[in-house]
Amino acid sequence: MNRDERMKLMLIIGARPQIIKSAPIIHEAQKRKEIVFQLVHTGQHYDFEMSKIFFGELDLPDPVVNLGVGSGTHAFQTGKMMIELEKTIENLKPDMVMVPGDTNSTLAGALTAVKLQVPVSHVEAGARSYDMRMPEEVNRRLTDHCSTLLFASTRNCVEKLREEGIEKQQIKLSGDTMYDALLEHIGRSEKTGILKKMNLQSEEYAVLTLHRPENVDIPERLERIFKALASLRNLLIVFPVHPRTRQRLESLKIMQQKAAVEHIKLVEPLGYHEMLQLTKHAKMIFTDSGGLQKEAFWLHTPCITLRDTTEWTETIALGANVLVGSNPQKIIRAAEKIMKTKKGKARLQKLKNPFGDGHASKKILDFILKRG
Secondary structure, three states: HHHHHHHEEEEEOHHHHHHHHHHHHHHHHHHOOOEEEEEOOOOOOOOOOHHHHHHHOOOOOOOOOEEOOOOOOOHHHHHHHHHHHHHHHHOOOOOOOEEEOHHHHHHHHHHHHHHHHOOOOOOOOOOOOOOOOOOHHHHHHHHHOOEEEEEOOHHHHHHHHHHHHHHHEEEOOOOOHHHHHHHHHHHHHHOOOOOHOOOOOOOOEEEEEEOOHHOOOOHHHHHHHHHHHHHOOOOOOOEOOOOHOOHHHHOOOHOOOOHHHHHHEEOOHHHHHHHHHHHHOEEEEEEEOOHHHHHHHHHOEEEEEEOOOOOOHHHOOOOOEEEOOHHHHHHHHHHHHHHHOOHHHHHOOOOOOOOOOHHHHHHHHHHHHHHO
């Protein structure tokens, strides 16, 4: 193939989950002589120095452009990204823009590209919670409807897209690229020694993550969650906590009662490999993260989701995940049920995986090149 005939594919990322789910696509694209790959980082959540931790763990190249947008309101952040992305797209002239997931970077990339009449491909298309109060739901629905190619993680996602009137030929059931990443990195994660470092025994602790504004920024909701967790005194809970979340917690009276929460172990944010290991060996997961719900499922760890809705309803239907919101009784009941269940992980191991075969990234790039 003539160098001038190669496809210029621009991938736009901005948040940690996007780095993880994009890593297998980046690796696969680097193998393809037919592709000129352009990685753009918006800097949505972290400055690039913090992101470098994940770039290093996942063996990723530096972005060709780092916009360094930083945090801000949804409108400010999305608008600033679009202004900078417009310049970037006009300068680099990609043949296609790819956006993964459901962040403000996803929406900004899709809207900017389609306004410039550059085709958009959306990775992880069709996920739906139908809760439009969630910024992520707004982002993914708008992105899907201005994309040319839509790569769905599951058959359920394909059906949602068809129900919304998207043409069948635009949709490809690819599987989930996060599963590709997990399969690639689970072996390396064994070498972190994180359980030994934290003095943990397999299946004798839980993992907690909280980051969504509807939990972290609403004091009453945060307090309900922590009152429930504080009552589970027979369960050691490891909580990798972001500085912003830590600030919110410091205002809670419940966290000032050391005796009530001494079984909740607050630790600094962890790398991808360390989190894989903690998740794999945990008795259960408490989370409001979409990605961690899936990782818990793949690692056969029961999940308790601290949200009222989820986009990954497949995990609920299979009995691997339960929605409890911020209801203390539901949180406690779900945790106690898991603690009493024997061979819970063995049951989850037998479940069929609806998220593909671990080759989603290859299928995505094959399809893009086939479509031109």
